[in-house]
Amino acid sequence: MLAIDFGTQGTVVMSGRLDAAQSPKAQEFLDGVQGAVTLDCTRLEYISSLGLGVLLKTQKRLLGKGGKLRLAGVSPHLQDIFVYSGFDRIFEIETAPQP
């Protein structure tokens, strides 16, 4: 399952699994954000290509209006997925501290 909500200081906190079944829910939420937004991925365990599509669509929309989506708290697994997808070229990514 996926949970998504506003955190502190304008961040958006996503937790759980952003899979094909949960992507519409994430897209609906992110369609409502504006400006420079940090997506806290600290508790995001999983993302698939449809989830990547949600982030890409959101980034395109925000950049077109002078904003941007920044990814923070990214785990090594998610970082691999983002790099393989070329998302490190189109998103500012902050990795999570290693334990």
Place this chain on the structure above:
Amino acid sequence: MSTARAFARGIDSIERIFEFTSDYFARSAIDPRLLPTVDLVVEELFTNMVKYGTLPGSATEIRIAMEAVEGGVEVELVDHGVDEFDMTEAPDVDTTRPIEEREAGGLGLHLIRRLVDSWHYEYSEARRESRITFTKTLAGIPAPTRRKTTGVT
């Protein structure tokens, strides 16, 4: 010890598929670090089969089988009553393109190629059956191969 289960052809099956994979990982003592990658590959293959293989006469279920192997797991997805579509030959996405030219389509198969040790596709014309198998281990290196069958094997 191997396991297999059939799942209804639809995105709503995703949650049950993840329960199936995590349960098998736990029972077979497969390194849990491999689970997110295995789930990702299974989801991408399954959703491709749902998206492109839903035709008049296609099976209502897609079968997924798993077997523990040295250092990891082998997974097979089988779909019946479908046309031939070799996912292993899908082109890569050009990830160097600027964001204005980027689309999400094709990323799933692009990712699989980079994440699995090996994957291969078989098609039986007699059964109109697509069968795709991949292996993921902690030590693996991607190496796509392809085989085709034309009759009952």
